[in-house]
Amino acid sequence: METARMPRLGGAITTLITPFRHGCLDRPALRALAEWQILSGVDGLTVCSTTGEGPTLSQQERAEAIDLVIRSAAGRVPVIAATGTNSTDSTIALTREAEVLGAAAALVTVPYYSKPGQQGIVHHFEQLAAASGLPVIIDHAPAQTANDLSTETLGRLATIPGIFGIRDATGDIARFVGLSAILRQRLRFFSGHDPSALAFTIAGGDGMISSGANVVPRLFISMQQAARAGNLSAARSLQDRLMPLISVLGPEGDPARIKHALRLVRGLKAELRLPLVAAEPEVCLAIGEALAPFLDESSTRMALSL
Secondary structure, eight states, X not given: OOOOOOOOOOXXXXXXXXXEETTEEOHHHHHHHHHHHHHHTOSEEEESSTXXXXXGSOHHHHXXXXXXXXXXXXXXXXXXXXXXXXXXXXXHHHHHHHHHHTOSEEEEEOOOXXXXXXXXXXXXXXXXXXXXXXXXXXXXXHHHHSOXXXXXXXXXXXXXXXXXXXXXXXXXXXHHHTSOHHHHHHSEEEEOOGGGHHHHHHTTOOEEEESGGGTOHHHHHHHHHHHHTTOHHHHHHHHHHHHHHHHHHTTTTOHHHHHHHHHHXXXXXXXXXXXXXOOOHHHHHHHHHHHGXXXXXXXXXXXXXX
């Protein structure tokens, strides 16, 4: 299929959690969360990722969540749909659906569990690009997939016209810096590892697709803006403020921890779907302590200004 025009993506992109109420998708809460993120200034939104408990959503719920966020965004920011599975056929079906719904791009994981070899990974993305015109951001998170992309494979993937970028959740800045200039110019690179996201941007990355930005979006946005403007002192100061929270939320964002933080920040219901369960009490206490500097004392809600 003809590849769609590549979107302009960069900066701070939030990978949204999915709110639930009584076991069902909480549409009003998701709509309100997306609106708050957009008004806070995020550069984009990602829906149905692992942070959003995408693997537990039914196909109908996935479509509803993607459609709802796209309608809420109303063209103000691009919406990326996470559509990757460990099956090429189902990945193609979900990506085509996201394309019809109006997503700007698809975030597609390197296939997990079945652990295909490097050749299988290449064929997986070749088939996907041939079947859909939606630009693809490859989600490279070997800690979750137990499958690493070699530099050679990355070079082969970059020759596929529909591949737009890479979300790198490895935290390995040295490997990113070591990529060829041609490869770094051909693809957009986004950090998926909050602790090292600033270093990633300073090293030449295009931004971050962040789970922690669910909780304090303006701080993540400001950090990225400062880094991209060359104001490294301000960027590092913001990172120092954020690091205690990033540490307790986890490098790739534990949905249970993020939902507890959002309960404190926005009053959002912290309901999860099995196999995920609520964060342990000591973790909840640590999240509260990490959030304390950002809380408005008069209302125990997040101060929206810095």
